[in-house]
Amino acid sequence: MENYLPGVNNNRRQEHNELTVLDDRTRFALPPPELTFRGYEYENFRMFRREFTSYVLITGGAQTESRRLEILQGVLQGPALTYYVTEILPYLQELRDEENTPPTVTAAMDLLERNYVTEYDLQRYRERFNNIAQRYNESPRSYLGRLRQAAHEADIKDEEHIESRFKTGLLPEIRKHCMRMCVMSHKDVLWNAHLGNIYSTKAPIFSKKSPTLE
Numbered sequence: 001m002e003n004y005l006p007g008v009n010n011n012r013r014q015e016h017n018e019l020t021v022l023d024d025r026t027r028f029a030l031p032p033p034e035l036t037f038r039g040y041e042y043e044n045f046r047m048f049r050r051e052f053t054s055y056v057l058i059t060g061g062a063q064t065e066s067r068r069l070e071i072l073q074g075v076l077q078g079p080a081l082t083y084y085v086t087e088i089l090p091y092l093q094e095l096r097d098e099e100n101t102p103p104t105v106t107a108a109m110d111l112l113e114r115n116y117v118t119e120y121d122l123q124r125y126r127e128r129f130n131n132i133a134q135r136y137n138e139s140p141r142s143y144l145g146r147l148r149q150a151a152h153e154a155d156i157k158d159e160e161h162i163e164s165r166f167k168t169g170l171l172p173e174i175r176k177h178c179m180r181m182c183v184m185s186h187k188d189v190l191w192n193a194h195l196g197n198i199y200s201t202k203a204p205i206f207s208k209k210s211p212t213l214e
Contacts, residue, residue, distance in 0.1 A: 031055050031075055037116075039080030045116040046125070046153040049109055056105075068105040083115060084108070125154035133169035143169070 035055055037048040052075065056068060076084050088111045092103035129150040134143040144166060151162050170178070 031059075031071065035075050036077050037075065037080050037112075038078035039076075039083065039116055040078070043116075044125075044153065045113060045121070049113065050149070052109075065102065065104050069103060069108060072105055072108060080112070080116070084112065088112065122155060125150065126156065129154045129156060129165065132165065134171045134174070136171065140170070140174070 035048075035051060037043060037045060052072065056071065073081070073084060088108055089103075091111065092107060095101040095107075096103055129147070132143075132147055132150055134140065147162060147166055147169070151157070156162065167175070
């Protein structure tokens with residue numbers, strides 16, 4: 001894993017500046033401990049990034065970039081925190097000083113992702129995507145939502161690929177029902193029903209009476 005950012009004087013470390021030091025007031029306002037990222041191999045950085053973004057939005061957007069950067073530093077731990085403080089923050093500081101580019105959470109996250117989402121990680125995400133199936137009592141819409149999240153993490157943008165996995169992973173009883181309704185061979189009917197109106201009168205694919213399908 002490469003710990004070098006191009007264009008940075010990696011020997012220079014600014015130990016005390018407004019980007020690196022968290023005061024006690026900041027720490028008291030940090031998110032719950034389950035929202036953390038340490039930088040270990042088994043962790044999913046893209047999932048962490050999505051959850052962090054959701055947290056910031058739910059709590060009011062944290063108002064300023066400096067506040068969002070403080071929150072980000074507060075939820076990083078272990079190797080990820082070390083990398084953030086010793087590599088990313090000096091780089092953002094240098095951009096601000098030399099190019100008048102204000103530091104942002106988006107820039108910090110992009111740099112973290114460059115370091116913590118490798119080709120090996122993408123391969124793991126793709127394997128996870130290819131193994132996703134609809135759970136018992138899970139609605140097709142929720143199943144599709146999970147599938148789309150996994151596709152995003154794996155950089156899968158091909159709609160046909162996502163559709164194919166969606167059909168393959170449907171519960172057997174739902175697949176059989178779709179085949180009986182002669183919709184499995186009609187791409188637009190099946191796919192558009194799940195993207196929009198699942199209970200369309202023109203394509204009654206799923207019965208509202210079944211708890212599995214609702």
